[in-house]
Amino acid sequence: MTCPKTLRNGPCGGVRENGNCEVIPDMQCVWLKAYDRKVFLPLPTVWKEHFNELRPPVDMRLQGSSSWINLVTKRDQQTPAGWSTTDGAH
Amino acid sequence: MSQMRQKLENTYEAVFTSEFPALDGGGMAKVEKNAARLAPWFVGVNATDNPAAHAHASNTASAIAMKMHGIEPIMQIVCRDKNRLAIQADMMGAALHGIENISLLTGDDVTAGDEPETRRVFDIDSTQAINIARIITTGTYLSGRAIKPAPDFYISAVENPAAPPFDYRIERALKKYRAGAKYLQLQICYHPDRLEKFCAGVAKIAPDLKLIPTIVLVKSAKPMSFMNDKVPGIDIPLDTINRVSSAADQTEEAYKLTVELAKHAMTLPSVRGLHVTDFRHDDSLDRLMYELGQKPKTN
Numbered sequence: 289m290t291c292p293k294t295l296r297n298g299p300c301g302g303v304r305e306n307g308n309c310e311v312i313p314d315m316q317c318v319w320l321k322a323y324d325r326k327v328f329l330p331l332p333t334v335w336k337e338h339f340n341e342l343r344p345p346v347d348m349r350l351q352g353s354s355s356w357i358n359l360v361t362k363r364d365q366q367t368p369a370g371w372s373t374t375d376g377a378h
Numbered sequence: 379m380s381q382m383r384q385k386l387e388n389t390y391e392a393v394f395t396s397e398f399p400a401l402d403g404g405g406m407a408k409v410e411k412n413a414a415r416l417a418p419w420f421v422g423v424n425a426t427d428n429p430a431a432h433a434h435a436s437n438t439a440s441a442i443a444m445k446m447h448g449i450e451p452i453m454q455i456v457c458r459d460k461n462r463l464a465i466q467a468d469m470m471g472a473a474l475h476g477i478e479n480i481s482l483l484t485g486d487d488v489t490a491g492d493e494p495e496t497r498r499v500f501d502i503d504s505t506q507a508i509n510i511a512r513i514i515t516t517g518t519y520l521s522g523r524a525i526k527p528a529p530d531f532y533i534s535a536v537e538n539p540a541a542p543p544f545d546y547r548i549e550r551a552l553k554k555y556r557a558g559a560k561y562l563q564l565q566i567c568y569h570p571d572r573l574e575k576f577c578a579g580v581a582k583i584a585p586d587l588k589l590i591p592t593i594v595l596v597k598s599a600k601p602m603s604f605m606n607d608k609v610p611g612i613d614i615p616l617d618t619i620n621r622v623s624s625a626a627d628q629t630e631e632a633y634k635l636t637v638e639l640a641k642h643a644m645t646l647p648s649v650r651g652l653h654v655t656d657f658r659h660d661d662s663l664d665r666l667m668y669e670l671g672q673k674p675k676t677n
Contacts, residue, residue: 293457293458293484293487293500295484295500295503296506298505298546298550298553299541299542299546300504301484301536301538301611302486302487302541302611303538303541303542303543303610303611304541304542304610305542307542307543310487310489310490310610311487311489320542320543323546324543327545339549342506342553342557343506344506345462345501345502345506345520368520368522370518370519370520370522371509371513371520372516373509373556374556374557
C-alpha cells in the first residue's frame with residue numbers, strides 16, 4: 289500500500305494526465321498500476337471482481353503487525369460492529 | 379425533504395448547484411451578500427471543507443450560516459483532515475441542524491495547500507465515508523452504537539470523469555452508488571469526449587445514479603492555464619486554451635466556450651443538471667443561466 293493518501297477503494301480524482309500521483313508527481317498512481325494489472329493479466333474472474341468490492345476502514349491497531357499472520361488468522365477480516373455493505377461483500 | 383432530493387428524485391427538472399465562497403472573515407454580512415447572489419439560481423450550494431487544503435470557516439458552521447440565509451447547503455466532508463470519529467461527528471452535527479445533503483470527498487492532498495507540513499489524516503476514504511453515512515441513516519454509528527431516530531441524509535459524492543484510468547472511473551462511480559451516493563458532482567472537465575464516455579458508461583451500469591457535471595466561468599485563458607498546470611486531475615487541451623488566448627475578446631470567447639461545454643454536458647445521459655463554478659463574479663452568471671433556459675427564483 290504505497291498510495292500517499294492511503295486510499296483503499298480506488299484512485300482519487302487527482303491522478304495526473306500522465307497517470308502519475310497527485311502527491312508524488314514522479315510516481316505512477318498505484319491504483320492505475322493495479323487496475324492495469326487487473327485488466328491485462330490473465331487473473332481468474334473472481335479476483336478481478338475483488339477490485340470493485342468495498343473494502344472496509346483499516347483497523348489501525350494492526351499497524352506494525354504481520355499482515356501474513358493477520359491473513360491466516362483472519363484477524364484482518366474483522367470489521368467494526370456497525371460496518372455493513374449493500375453488495376454483501378462483508 | 380431537501381430540495382436537492384425532491385427535485386432529483388421526484389422531478390425531471392434540471393438541477394443547478396454551485397459552491398459557496400470559502401468564509402474567512404466578515405461575519406454574517408459576508409454570508410448574506412453571497413447568499414443573495416446565489417439564491418436565485420441554485421437548488422443546492424456546496425459548503426466546502428477546507429477547499430484545496432486551505433483552512434477556512436468549518437464546513438458545518440458554513441452550512442448552518444448558509445441555511446440561515448435561505449441557501450440549501452450541500453455539506454462537503456473531506457477525508458484529509460479528520461478521522462472517522464470527527465467525520466461521523468460532522469455528519470451528526472449536520473443532522474442536528476437539519477442539514478440533509480452531505481457530500482463525501484477524498485479531498486486534495488495537503489501539498490495543494492498553504493500548510494503542506496501538516497499531517498494528512500485519510501483515516502477512511504471517500505467511498506468508506508459514503509458507506510458510513512448510509513449506515514448512519516440505518517440507525518447506527520460505525521461502532522454499532524444505536525442512533526434513535528436515525529437521520530435521513532441525501533448522500534452524494536464527486537468523481538473525476540477525465541482523470542486516468544478512464545474506464546475505471548465508471549466502475550468507481552458504481553462503487554460510490556452502491557455505497558450510498560444518489561448523485562455525483564463531477565470535476566471540472568474540458569474534454570467533452572471523456573465526459574460523454576463517462577456519462578454513457580454510468581447510465582449503462584448505474585442508471586439511477588444522477589450526474590451533475592461542472593462548468594467554469596472564467597474571464598480569460600490565464601485561469602485555464604493555471605488549472606491545467608497546477609491542479610492535478612484537471613487537463614485542458616492546448617487547442618482549447620489557445621482558442622481563448624488568441625481571441626480578440628478573451629472574456630467573450632471564454633464565456634462562449636463555457637456555454638458550449640454546458641449545453642453539450644446537458645445533452646448527455648444521466649446528467650440531471652450542472653454545477654457552476656464562477657471565477658468571474660460579473661454579470662455572466664445571470665447571462666449563462668438565462669441562456670440555459672433558467673429563470674431566477676423569486677422567493
